[in-house]
Amino acid sequence: MRDTRDTILKIENVCKFYPGVKALNNVSFELKKGEVRALVGENGAGKSTLIKCIMGVEKPDKGRILMNYNGEWVCNSNALEAQKHGVYANYQNVNIAPDLSIAENYFLGHQPINKLGLVDWKKMFEDSKRIIDKFEMKVNPTDKIRNLPIAMQAMVTISKIAINDDIRIVIFDEPTALLENEKVEILFKFINELKQKGVSIIYVSHRLEEIMDICDSVTILKDGTYVDTKPIEEVTKDSLISMMVGREMSDIYNIRHMEPGEELLRIENFSDSKHFKNINFTLRKGEILGFVGLVGAGRSEIMRAICGVEKRLTGDIYVRGKKVNIKNPSDALKHGIGFLTEDRREDGLALILPIKTNINMNSYDMISKHGVISLKKETERAEDYSKRVNVKTPSIMQLAGNLSGGNQQKVVIAKLLCCNPDILIFDEPTVGIDIGAKEEIYKLMEKLTAQGKGIILISSYLPEVMGLADRLIVMAQGKITAQYGKEELKNLKEEDVLRKASIED
Amino acid sequence: MGKTKNSFKDLIQHTEFTLGAIIVLLFVVTSVCTDNFFTMYNITNLMKQCAITGVLAVAQTFIIITGGIDISGGAITGLACMVLALLQRDTNMNFWLTLVIAIVVAVFAGFVNGIIIYDFKVPAMIATLGMSTIIRGIIKIISNALTVSGLDKRILNMGNSSIFGVLPTLAVIWLIVALIIFLILKHTIFGRNLYVIGSGINVAKLSGIKVRNMFLSVYALAGLLYAVAGIMLAARVQSALPTGGEGYDMNAIAAAVIGGASLSGGRGAISGTLLGTILMVLINNAGVQFGLNTHVLEITSGILIVFSVTMDMMKNRKKA
Numbered sequence: 001m002r003d004t005r006d007t008i009l010k011i012e013n014v015c016k017f018y019p020g021v022k023a024l025n026n027v028s029f030e031l032k033k034g035e036v037r038a039l040v041g042e043n044g045a046g047k048s049t050l051i052k053c054i055m056g057v058e059k060p061d062k063g064r065i066l067m068n069y070n071g072e073w074v075c076n077s078n079a080l081e082a083q084k085h086g087v088y089a090n091y092q093n094v095n096i097a098p099d100l101s102i103a104e105n106y107f108l109g110h111q112p113i114n115k116l117g118l119v120d121w122k123k124m125f126e127d128s129k130r131i132i133d134k135f136e137m138k139v140n141p142t143d144k145i146r147n148l149p150i151a152m153q154a155m156v157t158i159s160k161i162a163i164n165d166d167i168r169i170v171i172f173d174e175p176t177a178l179l180e181n182e183k184v185e186i187l188f189k190f191i192n193e194l195k196q197k198g199v200s201i202i203y204v205s206h207r208l209e210e211i212m213d214i215c216d217s218v219t220i221l222k223d224g225t226y227v228d229t230k231p232i233e234e235v236t237k238d239s240l241i242s243m244m245v246g247r248e249m250s251d252i253y254n255i256r257h258m259e260p261g262e263e264l265l266r267i268e269n270f271s272d273s274k275h276f277k278n279i280n281f282t283l284r285k286g287e288i289l290g291f292v293g294l295v296g297a298g299r300s301e302i303m304r305a306i307c308g309v310e311k312r313l314t315g316d317i318y319v320r321g322k323k324v325n326i327k328n329p330s331d332a333l334k335h336g337i338g339f340l341t342e343d344r345r346e347d348g349l350a351l352i353l354p355i356k357t358n359i360n361m362n363s364y365d366m367i368s369k370h371g372v373i374s375l376k377k378e379t380e381r382a383e384d385y386s387k388r389v390n391v392k393t394p395s396i397m398q399l400a401g402n403l404s405g406g407n408q409q410k411v412v413i414a415k416l417l418c419c420n421p422d423i424l425i426f427d428e429p430t431v432g433i434d435i436g437a438k439e440e441i442y443k444l445m446e447k448l449t450a451q452g453k454g455i456i457l458i459s460s461y462l463p464e465v466m467g468l469a470d471r472l473i474v475m476a477q478g479k480i481t482a483q484y485g486k487e488e489l490k491n492l493k494e495e496d497v498l499r500k501a502s503i504e505d
Numbered sequence: 506m507g508k509t510k511n512s513f514k515d516l517i518q519h520t521e522f523t524l525g526a527i528i529v530l531l532f533v534v535t536s537v538c539t540d541n542f543f544t545m546y547n548i549t550n551l552m553k554q555c556a557i558t559g560v561l562a563v564a565q566t567f568i569i570i571t572g573g574i575d576i577s578g579g580a581i582t583g584l585a586c587m588v589l590a591l592l593q594r595d596t597n598m599n600f601w602l603t604l605v606i607a608i609v610v611a612v613f614a615g616f617v618n619g620i621i622i623y624d625f626k627v628p629a630m631i632a633t634l635g636m637s638t639i640i641r642g643i644i645k646i647i648s649n650a651l652t653v654s655g656l657d658k659r660i661l662n663m664g665n666s667s668i669f670g671v672l673p674t675l676a677v678i679w680l681i682v683a684l685i686i687f688l689i690l691k692h693t694i695f696g697r698n699l700y701v702i703g704s705g706i707n708v709a710k711l712s713g714i715k716v717r718n719m720f721l722s723v724y725a726l727a728g729l730l731y732a733v734a735g736i737m738l739a740a741r742v743q744s745a746l747p748t749g750g751e752g753y754d755m756n757a758i759a760a761a762v763i764g765g766a767s768l769s770g771g772r773g774a775i776s777g778t779l780l781g782t783i784l785m786v787l788i789n790n791a792g793v794q795f796g797l798n799t800h801v802l803e804i805t806s807g808i809l810i811v812f813s814v815t816m817d818m819m820k821n822r823k824k825a
Contacts, residue, residue, distance in 0.1 A: 309711060330713030339711065347711050350704035352771040361701050362712045364694040371693045415712075 005032040006068060008200045009054070009169060013063035016049050023049040024060070027226045029219050031169070033068075036191060036201045038211040038232075041221035041244050042434035047204050050221070051171050054202070055089050056082040067169070086168030090157045090175055096145050102156055103128035103141035106163045127163065135159040135186055150343065151295040154178040158187060170194060171202045176210060177432045180294045180460050181498060188214050206434055208237045209463065220244055245436055252439045253467025255446040257486075260470060261285030263321060264454040265337070265423050267306065270315030275301035276478040279315070283423060283454040288445060290469030291458045293501050298478040299458045300342055303425045307332040307339040319423070333362060338416035340409075342427040342458075348412040351401030355393060356382040358400045358411050363418045385414040390440055406437020413444065424448060425456045430464065442468060462494050474500040520765035520817070524780035528787060535791040542794040549667065551790050552676035557582075557737050559679040559782040561757035562764075563686050564730035566778045569761050570690075571723055572703040572770025573629035576754050577618060577637035578731055583750035584640050585611040585735025587648050590745035594655035603657070608732040614640060615728020619721035637754075645747050654744035664740035675737050682733060687775040699723065703770030759806070760785050763813040784809070 009031040016024040024046045031037055041047050052058040054065055056076035066073045069085050076082040096105045103124050104111075112127070114120040128141035137155055145153055158175050161167065172191075176184050191201060191214055203215055211218060211232070218235060220227040220243045227243050235243075241252075263282050270279040276298035283289050291299045305312040308328040317324050324335045332339065341347035350358055359382045360367070367377040382396045389410040393403065400411055409429060416424060426445075430438045445455055445468065459465040466472065472489060474482040474497055482500040484492055536543035561578045568575045585607045592603040614636065621632040666674045690696035702709045702719055709716050738749055762768065763784060764777030785806060792802040 307711075328713070328715075329711050330715065333713045341711060346705065347707045350701050350708050350771065352704045352767075353700055357697065357700065361697070361708075361714075364697055368694055371695060373692055373694060373697060375692065 005034060007031070008033045008068045010066045010068075010073075011050075011054070011063075012066070014050070014053060014060040014065060015062035016046075016053060016058065017061050022224045024053070025224045026063070027221065027224075028063070029226060029229050031200050031202065033200055034195055034198045035217065036195055036203060036215045037229075038215035038218040039202050039204045039221065040206075040208070040211065040218060040240060041227075042436050045221040045244070045434075046224040047221060048173065049224075051089060051091075051173055051202070051204070054082075054169075054171065055079055055087060069168075083164075086164070086166045087171075088161045088164060088167060088169070089171035089173065090161060091173055096153065096157055096160075098146040099144060101142045101144055102132065102139060102148075105145060105156060106131065106141075106160050131159050131162050134162065135190070149295055151178045151180060151183065155183055158190070162190065167194065167197075167199050169200045169202070171204070173204045174206065174432055175203075176205060176207060178460075181462070182294065182502070184210070206432070206438075207461070208240055211240075212237065241435060252435065252442060253464065255442050255468060256450070257288075257470055258286030258449045260287040261452065264319065266318040266321070267302075268316045268318070270302060270305065270312060272301065272305060272310070272312045274478075276305075276475075279480060281473060281480070281483075283456060285422075285452050285454055286449045287470045288449060288455045288457055288468055290465040290472040291456065291475065292462065292465055292472060292497055293475035295460070296477075297475040297501065299475055300427050303339065303427055303456065303458065304341075307337060307425065309339070333419050333421065336420070336422040338419060338421035338424045340412055340416060340424070340426045340429055342431070344405075344408055344412050348415075349400045349408055352399060354397045354399055355386060355391065355403070355411055356396040359385050359396070359414045359418060362415050366418070381418060385418055386411070388417065389414045389444060404433070404437070405431075406433035406440070409433055409437070409441065410444075413441070417448075421453070423454050423456070425458075427458045428460065429457070430459070430461070438464075462497060466492060466494070466497065472497070476501050476503040520777050520813075521774075521780055523816075524764065524777065524784055528780060528784055531784075531787055531791055535794055539791075539794040542791065545671075547790070547794075549671075549673055551786060553673050553741060554786045554790065555782050556673070556675035556679040557734050557741065558753055558756045558760060558786065559779070560682050560730055560734040560737065561753050562760035562778045562782045563679075563683050563775060564727040564734075565754070565757040565761045566764070566766050566773050566775060567686060567690065567696075567699055568629075568723060568727055569758070569766040569768060570699045570703045570770065570773040571720070572706075573622065573723070574758065574768065575618065575633045575724065575727055576630065576758070577614070577633040577640060578727065578734075578757055579750040579752060579754035580637040580640040580644070581611050581614045581728060581731040581750075582734040582738055582753060583746075583748070584614065584644055585732040586738045586742075586749045587644050587653065587735075587745045587747070589660070589736060589739050590653040590656055591647060593657045593660070594653055600657050600659060604736065607735060608729060611732035611735060612725050612728040615731065616721055616725040618728075619724035622724065623717050623720040644749075648745070648747050650747045652744050652746050656739055656744065660736065660740050661743055663737075664743060675741060678733065678737060682730060683775050683779055686730075690775060695719075695722070700771055703772070705771075756785060757782075759810045762810060765813075765817065767817065781813075 007030045011027060011029050014024050014027045027050060039047050049058065053060050056078045064075060066075055067085060074085060076085060076087060097108065106128050107124050112120040112123045125141045132139060132141060135155060137152065139152060145156065161170055175187055194201060205211055215232050217229060217231050219229040222244060262285050264285055265283040267279060267281050271277045279302055293299050301310060304310040306317060308326045308331055317326055319335045326332050326335060345351060356379060360378050364373055367374050367381060386396055391407050391410045393407065400408060429441055449455060457465055457469060466489065470486055472484040473480055481503050541547055561582065564578060565575060588610050589603055589607040592598055592606060618633055618636050621627050622629050663674050668674060668677055698714050698719055701712060701714060702716060706716060739745055760781035761773060761778045764781030766773030766778065788805055789802050
């Protein structure tokens with residue numbers, strides 16, 4: 001069947017080169033009016049570069065991108081022109097002004113003006129409130145971005161698009177990476193609404209389930225080249241993956257599970273002032289313990305308290321049955337607890353330092369005498385561990401900030417492994433990384449549990465955590481609302497978990 | 506073949522290479538074109554000019570690596586110098602004890618900087634600006650705003666002495682200080698942690714680095730270096746001025762920045778700072794030899810600072 005809708009965007013033979021990399025190599029495709037098009041590919045496939053080109057932020061080295069603006073073909077040569085023509089994007093790395101309020105961020109660069117030529121704050125707050133309500137965000141227009149949880153910040157960047165009147169093309173770059181399910185639903189409602197109005201959408205996501213749900217068609221990129229565009233009915237998750245990765249993958253969550261051994265970690269009566277209350281659980285050798293909950297359920301906060309990053313009011317930590325006193329992250333490491341934090345760019349990595357320093361920085365004392373580091377061991381260890389976790393890099397002197405998300409995460413894991421911890425806490429380890437790297441991280445988890453380590457896995461992505469965990473703990477509003485063992489997990493449905501996760505007081 | 510090409514590319518990428526090339530070029534040109542530049546007297550003088558700024562620049566480098574800045578360096582240097590002069594003129598105290606007291610005073614001032622910056626969360630720029638103003642006041646009170654002479658002979662001699670008849674003692678002290686800090690940055694956990702802190706406090710904390718201890722040590726260590734600079738200043742000027750050390754901090758920051766230290770933290774090296782210091786001093790010295798107006802030279806130095814940071818920024822942008 002031929003699609004009779006008007007074409008709104010034509011991408012013609014676009015090439016973009018960076019030193020040593022062909023980011024985009026002769027990419028061509030078209031987008032129809034009112035179409036929701038998924039754009040998929042592994043990290044480094046060129047999705048972000050293509051988006052930047054469409055937005056006019058980057059110029060293609062060859063080829064051109066044309067947009068149908070009221071029947072005329074125009075080329076957006078900078079971001080301002082793109083906006084003038086109704087092209088908007090929410091970028092992957094939350095890019096908003098953290099010290100400004102939500103309202104100010106909504107209207108950044110185009111604040112409403114009153115008769116006196118001054119900023120019309122009243123209108124700004126009213127309009128913002130409307131958007132906030134529409135997206136069911138339960139925040140105030142005056143709230144500072146900095147004080148919002150990261151999921152809410154992501155929501156602000158998404159809802160920001162709705163402030164504009166003349167929207168023609170919207171690009172969503174990994175919009176759901178940080179969102180919990182309930183907010184994802186709201187986003188999908190918004191996308192449908194846009195579609196009804198004839199807005200065209202380019203939707204970038206690593207979550208193929210979502211793509212199957214909301215997109216009309218899908219364009220696949222691989223290593224900077226165009227692979228194919230297909231109507232969504234003609235693809236399956238597996239066929240998509242094989243087109244993206246170039247190999248078949250039936251079930252990426254299918255890892256080998258170990259028989260849980262002795263107790264490694266026991267948490268008793270953990271409470272803090274507001275995030276969690278009376279938490280008890282244990283972690284055993286060779287086990288993956290999953291934590292599920294909506295954002296704000298208190299999962300990360302518990303882990304941060306265990307590792308001495310935040311304070312707690314009451315509660316005891318037992319490592320291998322012995323009560324331990326953990327006051328700061330260095331105590332946690334000493335007792336063999338390694339913590340991979342949710343925000344790897346902020347908490348996990350020194351982005352402007354080389355891989356070598358990043359891998360060693362937790363544990364310099366292990367390769368030093370009287371504070372003097374053995375440079376030879378430093379290099380050897382970095383080489384060794386970066387190989388163990390399979391960091392793809394020409395050299396360990398590469399700066400961490402130049403790596404892809406997946407490789408960055410592997411560096412963080414390598415850093416933790418250097419301290420040889422028995423207990424690993426992985427908080428959202430696969431946020432914003434591609435399927436290939438995800439699979440590698442799952443394999444790594446398999447390897448670690450086989451070595452007798454215990455892993456606590458926090459993930460907002462239910463298929464992932466339900467697929468990997470041996471045992472599942474569900475939390476809502478700071479309390480544990482359900483626990484599922486291995487047998488129960490086999491027949492567990494996502495809906496059941498969600499219901500337990502959204503229990504109100 | 507390809508490999509050689511690459512390593513040459515890498516070489517140009519290094520700030521040190523560019524700086525070194527400019528220094529050599531400037532040195533050769535000035536030697537050839539002017540009569541009084543390449544003389545024993547002038548070269549010795551050049552090294553002495555480098556020495557004090559050089560020590561402050563070394564301190565500035567490791568502070569900038571942590572993402573901080575210290576504009577009280579000149580004032581603390583002046584204070585150490587003044588305390589030393591007063592003790593030596595007005596008391597019969599043992600010579601070494603006077604040195605120790607001058608050092609303790611400076612280290613304490615640096616330590617207080619650390620407390621204000623870390624515990625009170627005052628931005629380093631403001632904290633050290635305040636400290637600088639306070640110390641200038643203290644210097645004027647204890648000296649009645651007058652020049653103090655009557656320093657110990659050993660200090661006076663140090664200012665004019667040299668080792669092997671070529672290397673001024675002051676320059677030797679500078680190089681030793683630089684070498685020690687170079688080794689600390691490269692080979693110790695303390696040094697490595699400075700870079701981690703500079704690239705992100707959260708990362709540092711979660712990596713188990715005792716960030717507070719680090720901050721206090723860093724600023725106290727800077728105080729120690731300022732004390733050394735203060736003693737050198739006393740030796741060079743042969744007395745202590747109430748305005749002693751003024752302007753040194755800005756030159757030191759400039760030298761570190763020209764040498765590739767990044768004010769946003771995480772990057773910087775002693776080798777770069779050494780060359781940055783030499784280039785700053787060399788431009789002035791060579792300019793004077795060419796008969797350029799000193800005010801014009803100030804403009805040149807300013808342009809150099811802006812230029813080197815611009816280059817640095819452009820290099821980073823290309824990488825990203």
